[in-house]
Amino acid sequence: MPRESNADKFERTQKILSALGRAYPGAHCELNFSGPLQLLVATILSAQCTDKRVNLVTAELFKKYRTAKDFAAAPPAEIEEAVKSTGFFRNKAKNIQACCAALVEKVGGEVPRTMDELHALAGVGRKTANVVLGNAFGINVGVVVDTHVTRLANRLGLAKGADAVKLEQELMKLVPQDDWALFSHLLIWHGRRRCDARKPDCANCEIKKLCPQIGVKK
Numbered sequence: 742m743p744r745e746s747n748a749d750k751f752e753r754t755q756k757i758l759s760a761l762g763r764a765y766p767g768a769h770c771e772l773n774f775s776g777p778l779q780l781l782v783a784t785i786l787s788a789q790c791t792d793k794r795v796n797l798v799t800a801e802l803f804k805k806y807r808t809a810k811d812f813a814a815a816p817p818a819e820i821e822e823a824v825k826s827t828g829f830f831r832n833k834a835k836n837i838q839a840c841c842a843a844l845v846e847k848v849g850g851e852v853p854r855t856m857d858e859l860h861a862l863a864g865v866g867r868k869t870a871n872v873v874l875g876n877a878f879g880i881n882v883g884v885v886v887d888t889h890v891t892r893l894a895n896r897l898g899l900a901k902g903a904d905a906v907k908l909e910q911e912l913m914k915l916v917p918q919d920d921w922a923l924f925s926h927l928l929i930w931h932g933r934r935r936c937d938a939r940k941p942d943c944a945n946c947e948i949k950k951l952c953p954q955i956g957v958k959k
């Protein structure tokens with residue numbers, strides 16, 4: 742790909758944002774949740790797991806545990822069993838309980854609305870905090886960088902590498918802050934529906950004219 746100026750890359754990113762917005766007008770977080778606590782728990786469970794599987798698990802989980810106190814007070818083996826099929830279940834159960842215990846102890850069971858407070862909770866990295874802030878509270882403090890966003894940002898030549906923190910910083914420079922949450926939804930939707938990890942459907946891609954297809958085998 743010929744060297745692209747920052748201004749050109751910015752402009753191309755706006756075009757990608759618009760084209761994906763037209764392709765996926767209803768793009769949203771695909772985890773089912775009602776309220777910030779449920780989204781926090783669902784996002785912890787979504788690590789290395791599909792949203793579909795998480796939604797199956799949380800449909801039952803959220804009937805049984807309704808508050809941070811419920812999660813914190815449950816016997817660990819019970820939570821482990823309930824989230825087993827999402828993988829890494831011991832760690833996830835431990836993080837959910839530690840996180841909920843801290844919520845009860847420090848902030849009366851409410852999910853905080855700042856990156857620093859969320860990030861300080863067990864099992865809550867920047868990505869999880871961004872998901873909760875952007876989707877439960879409508880607060881854009883960063884761009885969610887998951888496996889799809891990483892892959893697409895690289896293929897589209899918007900950012901380079903696998904370091905989520907660096908990728909996020911690069912993407913934040915290219916996208917207006919109000920669109921940060923939407924931008925990651927759009928990349929995730931496109932990654933799931935068109936720009937597959939193994940077999941990207943470049944021939945039918947809505948943004949093929951804007952994509953240098955970096956690293957895609959022809």
Ligand code: SF4
Pocket residue numbers: 896897935936937941942943944946947948949952953954955957
């Ligand atoms: S052109 Fe291919 S690599 Fe680029 S976004 Fe579309 S599907 Fe992905």
